[in-house]
Amino acid sequence: MVILVLGLVIFIGVHSIRIMAAPWRAAQIERFGPRAWRGAFALLSILGFVLIVYGYGLSRRYPVPVWLPPFWMAHVTALLTAIAFIMIVAAYVPGNHFKRALGQPFVSGVALWAFAHLLANGTLNDIILFAVFLVWALFELRGENRRDREAGVVYPEGQASRDVIVIVVGLVAWAVFAFWLHGVLIGVRPLG
Incomplete structure (x- = not known):
C-alpha cells in the first residue's frame, strides 16, 4: 500500500x-x-x-475489505463510467454542448469516473485510489472554474454534429475499455 x-x-x-x-x-x-x-x-x-x-x-x-458493494452496483458504475468517457472526450472536441455546459468536461469526467468506482469497490486500496482522484478532481474543477470566471472565459455555442461525435467516440472508447482493455490491463472484467 x-x-x-x-x-x-x-x-x-x-x-x-x-x-x-x-x-x-x-x-x-x-x-x-x-x-x-x-x-x-x-x-x-x-x-x-x-x-x-x-x-x-x-x-x-x-485486499483489506471495508464494505461489500451490492452486485447491481457494477451496472450503475458501468453507466456512470460511460458518461464519464463521453465527458472526457468532450474536452477534446471543440464546439460541443458538453464543453459549453460543463466548462471543464475532462476534470468532471475524472470526478465521475472516480465516484463510480467508489460505488463498486469496497477494498481499502480501491477506496484510497478512487477517493484521492475524486477529491483532487473536485479541487481541480473548482480551481479551473475560478480561473475561467476571473479570465471571463465564455465557451462557444455547441453544435449538434459535434455532440454526436463526442457521444459516439466516448461510447466506443468506453466499450473497448469496459469489454476488453479493463480485463487486459486491470485484470477485472467489469461486464463479464
Missing part, C-alpha cells in the same frame, strides 16, 4: 501545483523555461503513474 500512496502523492502532487501554488509554478517556469517545466512535469507524472499502477497491483494481492 505504501507504493500506491507514494505514487498518488507524486502524481496528484504534481497535478495540484497549479491549484495550490500557482505563483511558485509561474516563477519556476520563468526561471527554467516552459520546456524544462513540461519535461519535469512529464517525468514526475510518469513516475507517479507507474508507482500507482505497481502499488495498486501489489495491494490487490492482499
